[in-house]
Every structure is written in C-alpha cells, then in structure tokens.
Amino acid sequence: MSDTKMIEEDKQAVYSGDHCLSCTSCMANCPVMAASLEYRGPKLVAPAHGRMHFSQDDYEDSLDFCSNCKSCDRACPSGVAVSTLNMLMRGEYYRHHPHSKRDDMLAHGERMAKLVSAIPFGSTFANLGTKVGGALGVLSAMGIAGQRSMPSYASKTFYRQFKDIKQPKSDKKVLFYPGCSINYNEPHIGIAFVKVMNHNGYEVLVDEGMNCCGSPLVVTGYLDEAKEHADNNVSRILKWKEQGIPVVVCCTSCSLMLRAEYAELFGEQRMEDAAENIYDAFEFLEELMSKGELKTDFKRVDKKLIYHVPCHLKTQGIGTPAVSVLKQVPGVEVELADAGCCGISGNYGFKKEKYDISMKIGEKLFERIKESTADDVICDCPTCRMQIKHGTQTDPCHPIEILEEAYR
Template sequence: MAKHRINPDDCIACTTCVAHCPVTAATRKFRGPKMLGPALERFRISEEDYEPSLEYCSNCKNCDLSCPSGVPVSTLNMLAKAAYYKKNPQSMRDHMLSHGENMAKMVNAIPFGAALANVGMHNPVSRAAMKQIGISDKAPMPTYAATSFVSWFKSQKQTPSEEKVVFFPGCFINYNQPQVGKDLVAVLQHNGIEVIVPEEFVCCGSPLVTGGYLDEAESNARKNAAEIAKWAAKGYKILTACTSCGLMLNQEYQELFPAIEGLAQNALSLYDAFEFLAERAAEGKLKTDFAPVQEHFMYHVPCHLRVQGIGLPALTLLRQIPGLSIEEADAGCCGISGNYGFRDEKYEISMAVGAELFQRIKDSGVKTVVCDCGTCRLQIGHGSGAATAHPVSILRKAYQL
C-alpha cells in the first residue's frame, strides 16, 4: 500500500470541532483544531510550516468525534508535530514521558526498583527536581507495581479451554496497575476462556505519537501488527482493557501508518474487553451468576472510548449486576489525555478541562468512579478525591472470584 496524505479539503470549515474542543474552551494558548489541523495542512502540503500552539493539542479526539465530514483532525495535528520534531530536538521531559515503557523496564531491572522509584517520584525534593525539567509538581504521578502483569501471568496456571483469546495489556496495566489485568483473566477464566499474553507485544505507541516520536511509534506498530496478524490468522480475538491502547491498535495505526500492510484486516479481530464481553452476553454466552453489589457508582466515559463508536459496553454490563446502581457522569473530558496533564505548562489547563467532571462527582456524593482508562482514573482521583476502579474489577467482585 502506498503512503498517502489525509485530504484536508474534506474539511468544510464548519467549526464544529472548535465548539467541541475542551482545550480551546480552557485556554487561549491553543488556536483550535480546525486552524491547526486541516486549515494549516493545506499550507503544509506545499511548504514546511509549524504553529507553536499545536503543542497544546491534547489528542483527546473530540474534534475527530464531532467532525461531520469524518476528518481525523487530531491525526493531522500529530503528523504535523512529528514532522517538526524530525528536525528539532525534543526536551528531556518529553523524552521521559513519551518512553514510559523504557522507563518501566529500567525500574523492573533493579532490585526493589518499583519501591525506590515510587519513593523517588512522590517526595517533595524529587518533585521539585522534576518541575525543573518541566513535569508538574502537582500532577498525579502513577506508581509502579512491585510485579508486572506479564511477570505475574507467566506464573499462573489457567484452566485449559478450547476457547482462547489474546490479551494486549499495554504499559499502564502491565507496569502500573496489573490488578486490572488479573481481574480480566479471572473474569475470562470464570467464563471458560483461556487467555494468551504474547511477550512479543510492545507499547502501542500512543505516548510516542503525542510526543512527536512518530518513527519509533511506527516501529512499535509494525511489531504489534505482525503479532496481531499471527493470532488473528488462527481465529483468535485480541482484547484490550485500556481505551487508548485499543484506539491506537484499532484505528490510529490505520490513520498514521497506512504503509503497514493488513491493519484494516487486523482491526476486525481487535476488541475492547467489554465490547467482547457484551457481545457474549448478547449471544447468551456470558455467565450471569452475579452476587448482589449494593453500591452506587458513577461511570466516566473516556474520550478514547467514545471516538471508537462501540457504545458503552461496560456501563451496559455493569447495570445487569443486581443491587448495583451506576450513573453516567456525562460531564466531558477529564483533561489528563495520557500524559498531557503531567506537563508543567499544561497542568492548569488539564484541571480546567476536567473541572466540570470533578464538580459533578463531588456534587453526586459517590465514593467510587468507574472508568476504563488508567490515566483518566488517576486524574479523576486527583481532581475529585473519589476512589476509582476499572469496570472489570467491579465485574470480578460481582462474580465473587
């Protein structure tokens, strides 16, 4: 397949994307998705051009979601950023935030590395030092788990089954919140499904793309695409439990890397974990031996789930649990957008973007907010003070596993 450019002339200049952009609403430093995406792309086709305010695009995808012409505006922004950084060096801060998988591997290679890193990241002295390189001293930094999900998984003995699925854990679940992966394995095993976690998978590349490291992201995409194709050819479905990973593997690879063969075919075998579970439920294949869960939750829909157009499968399934009450927040973006809110100059913007959601949670009085995205959960806990959980953890609780 030959490389091609997304056609900016598909944009009809209606400004719907501007009206739905949470960053445009939060700061005048960003000139808006229409101007920086399709409008400037018309000039970039013929000559190099870079608009500094492009740095304020969070890649939240609300512009893509709202565009009536289907223009992937955010992808145009990310491609423009990548073109700029091919000739201009990134900062140490951006290198660190874009290479989370490498950082986590280094932590795991050191005895007691996770504990040492967590202490190092969460004390006033180190936070002050991090601020000096551009990482906010107020942002909610994730902690590392003592044992990665993949390491835990290799030690597990599952009940064998003819029905199998492949799980792509992603960096956040693997290194920061492996309990989410453990809960998913437990739920799938309870439903008679064996789980395969190939060690060949690497970071989906989402943080690399937002940091401008497009060539590295493409290298990761080629590795993951080859592994996905291998399992898809055997008839296996490939699941994700992080909405940003799912979006990257399923949709963004096709937009960013059209030269990679087979991406559209791969997408037919890629499923969000709850999309897969909801499909089984619709077919009468999902166990419903739920114990009552007498709790009230709020559910936040990640932007990267909404743009996939698969509905709200987690919310639909959780509402089938007896005793459980759950309401949709319906209060916009949380503001974190991966590691956008970790950047010192973006922190206040990210908090302004998420302000409506934080207030909605506080006004509701709920103690726990359910969300499919790991960094959204970090931001929600930070901004609202509520506890957070992945929906698969609530499902496992209902199964009493």
C-alpha cells in the same frame, strides 16, 4: 516500503483535511480552546496546514496545544481526522527540531518501566525517587507538573504475576494485551480480567513480544518510533488473527491506537486488517452477552457507580458496553458522569505548562463526581483515573474490577 499496500487515498488521514468545510464544529467542541485563549484551534492547526500535505516548512505556533482527545474528530461533519492531522504535523515538526528531556521521559514510559522491573527492588527505589524528586522540585525543574504524583510502579509486573495463575485449559482463547499501565502500574486490573474470562470458560494468553501501543510516542512527536511499535504489534496481531484468537484490551487509549490510529497515522492496509481482531474488554463481554454466552451467576453487589466515559472510548463508536454488562449484576446502579473530557489526555496533563489547562478542562467532571451520591467512580482509562483521583480525592477503579467482584 514501496511495496506496502496502502488503504485507499480517501481514507488516509493525511488527505482528509481537503474535506474541511471551515464550519468550526471542531473549534466549538475543543475542550482545550474552551480552557485556554492561547490555542487558536484544531481547524487552523490541522486542516489548514494539512492541505499542504506537509510539503512546506510551515508550522502553526499553537500546534503543541492539541491534547489528541479527539473531540474534534467526533464533531466533524465531514469526517476530517483533525486530531490525527495534528499528530502528523507534530511528528513532522519534531523530525527537524529537538525534543526536551521532559518529553523524552514522558514519551518513553515503557523504556523506564522495563529498567525498573529488571532491577531487584527497582519499583521501591523508583517510587521513592519520584516522591523525593517531586518534593525537592526536581520534576518541576524538568518541566513536569509538580502538583501531580507520578504513577507508582507495582512490585511485580502483570506478566510475572500471570505466570503464577493456574488457568483451566479451554478451546476458547483470547490474547490479552495489558499495555504499559496494567503491566507495570496496575497489574491487579489484568488479574481481574483473567479471572472474569476464566469464569466465562476462556483461557487467556499473552504475548510479551508486543510493546507499548505507541500512544505516548505519538502525542509527543516521536512518530517514526511509533511506527516501529506499530509494525511490531501489527505483525503479532495478524498472527493471532490467523489462529482465530482475538486480542482483547482493557485500556481504551491502547485499543483506539491498535484498532484505528495506526491506520489513520500510517495508512497501511495490514493495519486495518489487524484492527478487525482488536476488542475492548467490555465490547467482547457485551458480545458474549448478546449471544447468551456470558455467565450470569453473579452475587449481589449493592453499589451505585458513576461512570466517566473516556474520550478514547467514545471515539471508537462502540457505545458504553461496560454499562450494559454491569447492569446485569444484581444491586449495581450505573449513572453516567456525562461531563466531557477529564483533561489529562495521557501525558498532556503531566506537562508543567499544560497543568492549569488540564485542570480547567476537568472542572465540570470533578464537580459532577463530588456532587454524586455514588459509592465508586469507574473508568476504563488509566490516566483518566489518575486525573479523577487528583481532582476529586476519590479512588476510581476499572469496571472489570466490579465484574470480577460479582463473580467471586
């Protein structure tokens, strides 16, 4: 790795803690601190210990409380990558300490999903198994929040369904990265994306050689394994970039990892180069709209929508492109929930000891949705949708599903 070109030192997350002013903005904006007195705060965990650049075997006891929601990063006036420093510290800790079986399972969802999809009727047995295991307290005994339902596996993955789609050939192409959730749990969202792009004259390609973005690995401390995923994915993204084919993503946590967190965590120039070829789905559609290239032959959709903006979308600094696009659909009204973090933060809220914190963080959002007169809740993030469903008994959908409905 000695010949690997790194980004400039002042842009590397590991050194950003040196710019901390101890102003406590990160602490004032941390949803976990607001929900739990046990967390001593992102400033102490990340910048304070990060200044030692991980040269000493010294770890803050509340390191495990950070959910990586990145509220602290957005609040920092000095540009300190607070949450990324937390993740680097967590990765360093687990290089010298064993993981629990629970964390191993939560971090390796892709591994389990591949096994399930390879077995005939695997999804049926797996879904039944998690329901029975939850009812009998097996999951709780492992350290998983027993109040939650585990995500269900689809009977047929997105990649398998994609092979059956008859697309029009086109010179305009995009590479769709479904991530684990769409591929294994919610393939209908990927199908909706393909239909939207086909309607706009694009042929959609996939690359089954890409793997999980690595976000679940990072937050559970499997940093070296996450680096392997980054190396593979970045190499493939760069090959598509050379062909002039953008990579488009429907999951905001995946897009954040691919376009920002790889470089922040690992500091390699090629990761920044690959990031230039990553687009959020509605970011790409909004760009088409700005150039007058987005098809506007919408049918009327009389729906009032309430939109929860995921933390990982806010962190990308691209605004709310789904709102801009959906407002072009006759009959659609979109209001922002504007109620902060939902609290689940990927696999954070699935941990038994973090469940109450997760639900406490989400209280404001739950109440906002319950009080709303909206017909549907929309959100780009799969785990946010799980949390909203759990906390409000509504059935949120991805914004791309609304757009696809308007094009029918």
